[in-house]
Amino acid sequence: MTQPFLSIRKLRKAFGAFTAVHDVTLDIPRGEFLTFLGPSGSGKSTTLYAIAGFQDPSSGDVLLEGKSLLAVPPHKRNIGMVFQRYTLFPHLSVAENVAFPLRVRRRPEAEVKRKVADMLGLVRLESFAERLPGALSGGQQQRVALARALAYDPPILLMDEPLSALDKKLREEIQAEIRRIHRETGVTILYVTHDQEEALHLSDRIALFRDGRIEQTGTGEDLYLRPATDFVAGFIGNSNFLAAEHLETVGGAATIRLGDGSLVSGISANGSFERGQKTRLMIRPEAFRLERGPTSAELAVEIVDVAFYGERRRIVARTAAGQEIDIRPTSAAMASQDAAPRHRQVFFDPGAAFLFPA
Amino acid sequence: MLVPLRNQGVAMSVETQRSIATMRMPGGLGGLLPALILIGLFFVVPVLALLLRSVTDPAPGLQNYAALLGDGTYARVFFNTFLVAAVVTIVTILVAFPVAWMLAIMPPALASIVFGIIILSMWTNLLTRTYAWMVLLQRTGVINRALMATGVIDQPLPLINNLTGVTIGMVYIMLPFMILPLVGTLRAIDPMTLRAAALCGASPFQAFRRILLPLSLPGVAAGGLMVFVMSLGYFVTPALLGGTANMMLAEMIAQMIQSLLNWGLGSAAAFILLVVTMALYALQLRLVGARRATGGV
Numbered sequence: 001m002t003q004p005f006l007s008i009r010k011l012r013k014a015f016g017a018f019t020a021v022h023d024v025t026l027d028i029p030r031g032e033f034l035t036f037l038g039p040s041g042s043g044k045s046t047t048l049y050a051i052a053g054f055q056d057p058s059s060g061d062v063l064l065e066g067k068s069l070l071a072v073p074p075h076k077r078n079i080g081m082v083f084q085r086y087t088l089f090p091h092l093s094v095a096e097n098v099a100f101p102l103r104v105r106r107r108p109e110a111e112v113k114r115k116v117a118d119m120l121g122l123v124r125l126e127s128f129a130e131r132l133p134g135a136l137s138g139g140q141q142q143r144v145a146l147a148r149a150l151a152y153d154p155p156i157l158l159m160d161e162p163l164s165a166l167d168k169k170l171r172e173e174i175q176a177e178i179r180r181i182h183r184e185t186g187v188t189i190l191y192v193t194h195d196q197e198e199a200l201h202l203s204d205r206i207a208l209f210r211d212g213r214i215e216q217t218g219t220g221e222d223l224y225l226r227p228a229t230d231f232v233a234g235f236i237g238n239s240n241f242l243a244a245e246h247l248e249t250v251g252g253a254a255t256i257r258l259g260d261g262s263l264v265s266g267i268s269a270n271g272s273f274e275r276g277q278k279t280r281l282m283i284r285p286e287a288f289r290l291e292r293g294p295t296s297a298e299l300a301v302e303i304v305d306v307a308f309y310g311e312r313r314r315i316v317a318r319t320a321a322g323q324e325i326d327i328r329p330t331s332a333a334m335a336s337q338d339a340a341p342r343h344r345q346v347f348f349d350p351g352a353a354f355l356f357p358a
Numbered sequence: 359m360l361v362p363l364r365n366q367g368v369a370m371s372v373e374t375q376r377s378i379a380t381m382r383m384p385g386g387l388g389g390l391l392p393a394l395i396l397i398g399l400f401f402v403v404p405v406l407a408l409l410l411r412s413v414t415d416p417a418p419g420l421q422n423y424a425a426l427l428g429d430g431t432y433a434r435v436f437f438n439t440f441l442v443a444a445v446v447t448i449v450t451i452l453v454a455f456p457v458a459w460m461l462a463i464m465p466p467a468l469a470s471i472v473f474g475i476i477i478l479s480m481w482t483n484l485l486t487r488t489y490a491w492m493v494l495l496q497r498t499g500v501i502n503r504a505l506m507a508t509g510v511i512d513q514p515l516p517l518i519n520n521l522t523g524v525t526i527g528m529v530y531i532m533l534p535f536m537i538l539p540l541v542g543t544l545r546a547i548d549p550m551t552l553r554a555a556a557l558c559g560a561s562p563f564q565a566f567r568r569i570l571l572p573l574s575l576p577g578v579a580a581g582g583l584m585v586f587v588m589s590l591g592y593f594v595t596p597a598l599l600g601g602t603a604n605m606m607l608a609e610m611i612a613q614m615i616q617s618l619l620n621w622g623l624g625s626a627a628a629f630i631l632l633v634v635t636m637a638l639y640a641l642q643l644r645l646v647g648a649r650r651a652t653g654g655v
Contacts, residue, residue, distance in 0.1 A: 054553060074556040075565075087554040091572045101558035104568070145554075152559065 003066050005030035005188060006051075006156060011060035013046050013212075020046045022212045023060070028190070030155075033182050035191045037199040038209030039235070044192045047209075048158055051190065053077050064155070080149035080157040080187070084164055086141035088133035094144050095120070095129040101152045119147035122181060139170040143177065150185060159191045163198065175201055196236050200224070208232055228270060230356035233282045240325040244281040246273040246355065254355050256281060259321025264297040266350035271357065278358040285328040286312070289347040296347035301325065303342050317346065405632065408625045415622030422626035432610070432627075439607040442521065442596065443589035446528045450585050451578060453529060454536035458577075459570075461537070462544035480534050488598045491527045492518065495599070523599035524606075531595060532588065536581040543577025544570075583642045587635050607631055 004027035013021040021043040028034050036044035049055040051062050053074035062069045069077055088097050096103075098119050102112045120126045123143040133141055142162055149157055159178075163171045179202060182189055193199055199206050200220040207217045208231075216228040220236075227233035230241065244256040247263070254269040256279065264281075273279055289296065301317035304324070308331065315327040327346060412422050426432045461469050479487070494500045495517040502514040517523055547570065555565040593608035600606065605613075607627060614624035 052553075052557060074553070075559050075561050077557070078559070079557060081554065081557045083550055083554060085548065085550060087548060087550045089551060089555070089569055089573075100555070100560070100568070104558065104560040104564045148554075148558065 004028065004063075005065060006190075007061075007063040007066075008047070008051070009061040009063065011047060011050060011062065012058045013043075013050060013055060014058045020212050021050070021057070024212075024214055026207060026214065026217065028188060030188055031186050033189045033191065033202060033204045035193060035199040035203035035206045036209055037193060037196060037206050037235075038215075040194055042209035043212035044207075044209040045160060046212075048160055048190060048192050051156070052079060052081055052158055078152070078154050080152070080154035082142065082145045082149050082157070082159045082162045084161040086133065086138070086145050086165075088141055088144055088148070090133055093130050093132060094125060094136070097133065097144055098147045098151050100148060105152065115151055119151050122150070122184070123147045123177065137170075138166050139174055142166065142174060146178070146181065150181070150187065153187075155188060157187045157189045159189060161192055161194070163193075164195075171198070178202060200236070208235060210235075225352075226268075227282070227354060230280060230282060233354060233356070238285050238326060238328075240283045240285060241356075242281040242283065242319065242323060242325070243321065243358070244279050244355070246277045246279045247275060249273060253350075256355065258299070258319075259323065260300060260319060262299070264350055264353075266295070266297075267353050267355050268351060269355045273355065273357070280356045280358050282354045282356060283325075283348050284352065285314075285326040287348050287352045288325075288327040288329065289349075290329050290333055292345075292347050293349065295349055295351070297350045297353075298345045298347050301327075301344065301346055303344065405629075408632075409629055411621055412623075412626035412629050415625065422622045423630075425623060426626055426630065435605050435607055435610045436630075438604045439590060442524055442528070442600075442604065442606055443586050445521070445525050446532060446589045447582050447586045449525055449529045450532045450536045451582055454533055454540055454581065455574075455578075457533070458537050458540035458544055461541045462547075463549065476534050476537060484531070484594055487531070488527055488595050491523075491530065491599060495523055495526065518599055519601035521600075521604055523601075524596050524604065527595040527599040528589060528592060531592075532585045535584050535588065539581040539584070540574065540577040543574050543580075547573050579645060580642070583638060587638050590635060591631055 006028040008024055008026040008028075011021055011024040012019065020041075024043070024047055026034075036047060038044045046055060050057045051069070053069070053072065057070070089100065092100065095116050098116045099112050102115055107115075116129070117126070120129055123146055125140060125143055125147070128136060128140065128144075133144065136144065142165075145162070162178075163174055166174065175198065178189075181187075191199075191202060203220060205217060205219055206223055208215045208223060210231050216223055216232045218226075223232055223236045227236065233239045234241075243259050244264075247255045247257060249255075249269045249272065252269055253265065254267040254273065255263060255265040256267055257263055258281070267281065292298070300320050303315060303317050305316040307314045309328075311331060312328045313331050315329070317325050317327055319325060413420060415422075461472055464472065492499075496502075497514040497516075497518075499517070501517065502511075505511045506514065517526070551569060551573075552565050555569045556562075560568065591608050592606065593612065596604075596606040597609050597612075600609075608631075611624045611627045611631075614620045614627065
């Protein structure tokens with residue numbers, strides 16, 4: 001087995017009686033963009049801080065190319081980090097901020113000059129070199145922080161919610177910048193965010209945290225299309241959950257009875273269920289169809305509201321069992337259905353629906 | 359005890375005050391009159407009387423100033439005054455910095471208790487505190503006895519009636535005036551900045567020297583100048599803990615007036631002290647003003 005580049009081994013961190021991180025284990029190959037996604041308090045930042053060296057784990061290990069980092073103090077870990085707030089040195093110019101890591105390493109002046117110019121070019125702030133950080137916008141400051149973190153070619157770049165202090169437009173701009181820089185430098189990035197869209201846009205892989213544990217690790221597609229748990233399904237994208245009774249599972253395909261008594265077969269089952277067990281059926285809003293397909297299951301609903309959202313419409317409907325569901329057909333699919341009856345059938349592919357324990 | 363903070367506030371907002379003053383000048387002078395009378399009566403008039411006395415007593419002329427500036431004995435007192443003030447200021451900064459840093463990063467509840475202790479010490483009578491130091495520092499005092507009992511030293515250390523005694527006693531008195539402005543400056547520094555410096559590869563010492571120290575310099579300068587100026591004119595502590603060999607200016611003035619009844623010479627010395635103090639205060643205003651003008655921290 002080849003040795004992973006960065007390896008988190010059974011990492012655990014307890015603050016008194018509260019355990020922030022339980023046995024997190026994760027291997028990260030060189031050059032990957034991995035995102036720790038999760039609600040606040042899920043242990044993602046604590047894990048990142050343990051890698052940075054600001055928090056000693058209660059147990060477990062962090063290995064970089066097979067060597068433990070735990071005994072190494074933060075200033076010798078050679079890790080780059082971008083923080084939520086910009087944390088630039090307010091008394092130093094932009095150029096001196098970027099030069100700082102090189103100066104404390106006592107690199108020769110010529111190299112410092114060249115590297116600072118390279119880095120400011122990378123984040124496209126060449127003309128701001130002599131300004132003080134206070135004279136820059138939030139987005140520019142965060143780009144300087146990025147340049148500073150990359151100036152000494154760290155093997156790993158940690159980013160702790162770097163965009164959360166920026167407005168939406170700037171966020172998107174810097175996201176594109178981060179993707180480009182990842183592509184151009186090939187640096188391994190560990191990125192923490194609670195914003196699922198950000199995670200989906202940026203990452204090669206996402207580790208979804210919940211209550212100090214990793215719920216699922218995989219590509220954005222894995223998490224969206226093949227959620228391992230109902231928490232993943234609920235956290236990534238929008239989901240409808242319908243109460244259902246499990247009848248039987250054959251070869252991973254489950255048959256269930258919905259609240260209105262209708263039977264549906266061919267559902268993707270996550271785990272094994274007893275006959276008669278109470279379960280929840282997850283269906284994405286965009287997985288519903290208004291027309292019957294070759295393998296469609298059907299659901300009788302009452303349309304409560306239809307709203308126009310540009311490329312999609314949003315239908316709020318109520319099932320016979322009284323549950324509200326969210327349906328998002330493309331606007332084109334809906335066009336011929338404008339005079340939709342208040343009571344009607346909607347359809348879904350059972351293979352795109354997932355069964356979870358209640 | 360809020361003097362340093364208030365002073366700093368005045369220094370910071372000097373521009374604003376000036377603009378407000380000019381704005382209100384036409385109609386608002388009448389409102390300022392009571393204050394002006396008060397300042398004139400109790401500050402300007404006595405200072406002018408002092409100045410007058412220094413050039414008229416015992417005879418008109420500058421002979422008092424000539425005597426003070428020309429005589430080696432007086433020159434030594436001036437030198438000693440500046441030496442003590444400088445040593446006290448430096449030692450105060452060195453002791454106050456770690457305390458202020460601790461206060462700045464402490465949980466607020468704990469910090470307010472420590473603040474309370476510091477302020478309580480300021481409210482305790484100055485003489486009581488200085489006599490307490492005499493008890494601690496004298497030849498047969500607590501410190502010397504303890505050191506001799508534990509065998510660290512054979513002979514009592516000369517801790518009193520010399521520069522050491524004055525420095526210890528005055529640093530103790532001055533600490534709050536240094537700690538308070540410094541805590542304000544240090545609290546304004548984002549602790550994450552230091553974490554960022556560490557991850558950038560800065561050792562704790564490099565982070566201190568390149569980040570924390572430059573960022574705390576305005577507080578150090580404000581507190582340092584305050585302590586220096588206050589030390590220049592200090593009387594009680596040098597008189598009780600110092601020796602005759604390192605007399606300070608305030609002691610000399612007291613001696614001239616009380617023992618020698620030489621009001622002219624005493625007034626001249628007091629006036630020189632006043633001029634030096636005001637020059638230093640002007641320097642402080644200028645430094646703080648310059649800092650703000652260049653958009654620095």
